[in-house]
Amino acid sequence: MRNDAIESKSVAATDAPAAAIPLLPMLTCVAAGLALAYTPVLVWRIKTGTWVCMQQPETFYYLQIAAQAYYNHLWYISDPIVAEGVTFYPWLPFVPVVFVARIFGLSIFSVALIWSLIAGLGIGAGLYLLFWWFLRRPWVAAGLTIFCLSDSGFCAGLEGPFVIVSQMRRIVSALVVHPVGDLLSFPFILWRAPDPALDLPFLFLQIVAVSNARERPRSLNLWLSGLAFGLLFYLFFYLWTMAAAALFIAWLLDPAGRRVYRWTLSIGFAIGLPELAMSLYSRALVSAEAIARFGMFVHTSRTANVDYPIVSVAIAIVVGLWIWRTRRVELIYLLSLMIAGILLSDSRLIAGISFHEYHFEWLWWPVRLVLILIVIATVAEPWIPRRPKYVIALSTFVLLYLLGAIYLNAIEVTRTRFGNQQLDDFVRYRTQRMAPGVAPLIPRSIVAGSEHFCELAGVAENQRMLSGWIVPTSTTLDNSSWETRTALNAFLSGDTRADFVRDTAENVGDYWFLEPIQPKLREGFIREFDDVTRDPDKAIRVLEVRYVALPTDKSPTPYITSRFRLLQPGLYWQIWQIREF
Numbered sequence: 001m002r003n004d005a006i007e008s009k010s011v012a013a014t015d016a017p018a019a020a021i022p023l024l025p026m027l028t029c030v031a032a033g034l035a036l037a038y039t040p041v042l043v044w045r046i047k048t049g050t051w052v053c054m055q056q057p058e059t060f061y062y063l064q065i066a067a068q069a070y071y072n073h074l075w076y077i078s079d080p081i082v083a084e085g086v087t088f089y090p091w092l093p094f095v096p097v098v099f100v101a102r103i104f105g106l107s108i109f110s111v112a113l114i115w116s117l118i119a120g121l122g123i124g125a126g127l128y129l130l131f132w133w134f135l136r137r138p139w140v141a142a143g144l145t146i147f148c149l150s151d152s153g154f155c156a157g158l159e160g161p162f163v164i165v166s167q168m169r170r171i172v173s174a175l176v177v178h179p180v181g182d183l184l185s186f187p188f189i190l191w192r193a194p195d196p197a198l199d200l201p202f203l204f205l206q207i208v209a210v211s212n213a214r215e216r217p218r219s220l221n222l223w224l225s226g227l228a229f230g231l232l233f234y235l236f237f238y239l240w241t242m243a244a245a246a247l248f249i250a251w252l253l254d255p256a257g258r259r260v261y262r263w264t265l266s267i268g269f270a271i272g273l274p275e276l277a278m279s280l281y282s283r284a285l286v287s288a289e290a291i292a293r294f295g296m297f298v299h300t301s302r303t304a305n306v307d308y309p310i311v312s313v314a315i316a317i318v319v320g321l322w323i324w325r326t327r328r329v330e331l332i333y334l335l336s337l338m339i340a341g342i343l344l345s346d347s348r349l350i351a352g353i354s355f356h357e358y359h360f361e362w363l364w365w366p367v368r369l370v371l372i373l374i375v376i377a378t379v380a381e382p383w384i385p386r387r388p389k390y391v392i393a394l395s396t397f398v399l400l401y402l403l404g405a406i407y408l409n410a411i412e413v414t415r416t417r418f419g420n421q422q423l424d425d426f427v428r429y430r431t432q433r434m435a436p437g438v439a440p441l442i443p444r445s446i447v448a449g450s451e452h453f454c455e456l457a458g459v460a461e462n463q464r465m466l467s468g469w470i471v472p473t474s475t476t477l478d479n480s481s482w483e484t485r486t487a488l489n490a491f492l493s494g495d496t497r498a499d500f501v502r503d504t505a506e507n508v509g510d511y512w513f514l515e516p517i518q519p520k521l522r523e524g525f526i527r528e529f530d531d532v533t534r535d536p537d538k539a540i541r542v543l544e545v546r547y548v549a550l551p552t553d554k555s556p557t558p559y560i561t562s563r564f565r566l567l568q569p570g571l572y573w574q575i576w577q578i579r580e581f
Contacts, residue, residue: 025142026128032146032402033124037116037191039409047413047423050430052109054422055413056192059112060455061470065089066111069098071443071462081464083444085476086282088296090275092234093194108459115193122201123190124149127370130204133211134330134374137381143398144373150398150405154369155189155196155362164401171404174411185416188409189362196362199236203363206232206243210250210264210333214257222260226267233272237279238344238359240272245340246333254332286475293472293479300354309342312368316342319371331374337367421452428572429456438568441547441575448492449549453573457549466492466545479524487528488539492548494557500529537563540578548576 040055054060064080065087072078077094079085097114101107127148131141148154152167170186191197209228213221229247232240244265251261269276292298316338323331341364345357413419432438433456441447441461447454448466455470457463465471467489472482486507490500504525532539536559548564550556552574556564564576 021129021132022138025132025138026125028142029128029145029149030121030124032149033122034117034120035402036149036188036405036409037120037123037197039406040413041113041116043410043413044423048427048430050109051113052107052426053112053116054426055112055116056187057418058192059422060459061473062094062194063108063111064455064458064465064470066094066098067108067459067462069095070102070108070111074099074102079474079476080458081471081474082476083464085474086285088237088279088282088286088475090234090236092231093198093236112193115198116191118201119191119193119197123197123204126201126204129208130370131374133208134334135377135381137377140377140381143394144377146402147398148366148369148373149190150401151369152186152188152190152405152408154366155192155200156365167401167404167408171407174407174415181415182417182420183411183415185412185418186408187412188405190366191409192362195236195239195359199232199239199363200366202228202231202235203239203243203366207334207337207367210247210260211330213260213264214254214330214333217257217260222263223267225260225264227271229264229268230271232268233275236359239363240268242337242340242344242360242363244268245344246336249339250333250336253336254329256329257332282475287478289478290475293482294475295354295356297353297355299352300348302349302352306346306348309346312338312342315368315372319375322375326378328378331371334367334371334374338364338371340364341367425452425456429453429460432568432570432572433457434460445546446544447547447549448489448545449547450493450551450573453549457547463547466543479521480528483521483524483528484532484539485543486525487532488536488543488545490529491532491536492545492557492560493550494554494560497526497529497533501526546578549573550576 041051041053044053044055045051054063061080065077068078068080069076075095077087077089077091079087093115097111097118100114101110124145128141128145131144132138135141135144151164170183174183189196190200206225206228209221209225213225229240229243232243247261247265251258254261316335319331319338320335323329323335341360345360345364347357348354411419413423441457441463443462445463446466447457447463451465451468454463454465454468458465458470467486471477471485474482477485486504487500490503495503504522540563547567548560550560550573552570552572554574556574556576560576564578566574567577568575
């Protein structure tokens with residue numbers, strides 16, 4: 001009788017019209033999402049006086065990709081290192097946002113702010129809709145949504161299942177134990193744009209669309225489910241592959257919904273076919289060495305950097321048994337997403353192939369937490385409303401958790417080494433290069449020297465970095481080109497051979513999946529440095545280096561002073577321009 005009542009209630013709930021979605025709880029969740037997404041933005045505004053924010057370590061990289069569309073070709077993106085080089089990122093997270101920025105006359109830095117706006121709105125509304133769809137308790141759904149938005153482990157299992165404890169401990173440490181000074185960086189991966197911050201709203205929408213089609217398998221709902229799946233192809237490789245695997249798993253687990261899953265897969269693949277074709281075409285143009293260097297679909301150790309999700313597997317089994325016992329078949333697709341994510345993120349154990357599988361964790365960890373909370377809310381539903389003190393206690397906890405997350409997002413900018421570095425670099429660059437009367441650098445030039453300067457120049461002034469951590473991610477450069485660029489940059493920066501040998505050993509060691517060929521790479525770097533030292537003019541002509549940026553406290557080498565002219569002394573960087581180009 002109990003199981004029949006639960007099943008009848010869930011079916012009746014999903015028969016409610018979409019217009020019945022309560023707006024006030026949803027708007028509350030959207031406000032919480034925007035508050036969390038824009039906390040770093042407001043801190044940057046207070047510190048710099050401008051609407052700019054680089055809140056994640058990879059923001060410079062993604063903005064340089066967006067800058068190719070912003071400055072050079074509006075309708076597609078390309079490699080930020082090599083002119084017109086291909087990139088494996090899809091266009092949807094970049095091109096429409098760049099188009100909006102251009103239409104409204106906004107700077108390239110506004111792209112990151114638009115990403116934060118979309119993330120705050122989309123994740124807040126999408127996650128609320130997901131909880132409301134399966135629970136039909138508006139304020140319960142809102143409370144669970146705000147809790148998830150505030151959880152630093154929502155997209156990454158930091159310190160296992162006890163992330164609440166670790167998050168509270170970090171707040172206490174910042175306020176009491178270490179009230180001053182820098183703290184270890186503890187970013188909320190949830191707000192990392194464009195992925196997963198722009199992926200999660202579409203994932204939540206797709207879950208609801210599949211569930212809606214599962215409960216009402218009418219033609220329109222089937223097409224909407226397929227459309228929601230097809231859009232994932234244009235967002236993130238890991239997103240659509242996980243969803244495709246989940247639809248297949250759901251097809252195996254849920255015979256009654258096989259027609260829905262079959263049509264969703266068919267329609268979605270038809271919609272995503274152009275993006276798949278473009279990806280295959282781009283793959284034919286990239287360097288095989290670059291793909292291996294980046295660790296995409298290369299053979300590697302089956303056990304290196306693999307987490308064994310024993311707890312998550314146990315949770316999947318327990319939740320699966322609960323779904324079977326209570327006949328909550330509408331949750332089968334959610335469970336299938338979790339299973340698919342676990343299998344894909346640990347697929348290296350079977351296939352021995354690396355393709356940055358950790359990206360799946362950013363997607364299935366949220367699904368896992370959503371499933372757990374839905375089960376808890378369903379089990380606790382009969383007795384919580386009859387105990388107002390529990391309602392007050394839980395509401396207070398969610399509010400405090402939200403305030404704590406806002407605080408952590410704020411100090412990520414002001415009290416971590418990375419946050420302070422990003423902030424200081426931008427203030428210095430704006431003071432020196434974005435001041436009135438300063439002549440801009442010639443667009444699409446190659447700039448060498450200080451990596452902090454070059455990263456900002458790539459975004460602000462349409463430059464291309466000669467070297468830096470972004471260069472090895474280029475899918476166009478082979479290893480020899482990477483080695484030459486790194487060697488020339490070190491030479492122009494004034495590094496000695498001993499310095500270069502030491503730095504090369506450290507930098508190459510960062511690429512763990514290249515361990516079998518690391519000795520060969522080190523030899524290549526050193527050989528290129530020796531070649532560049534013998535004939536730097538040749539390397540500069542081939543690579544078309546136009547500018548070199550050096551810190552003001554570093555004396556230029558005789559070669560720099562003889563072949564380059566001082567373009568701008570600067571407060572923070574000396575900008576040198578080649579005399580003959």
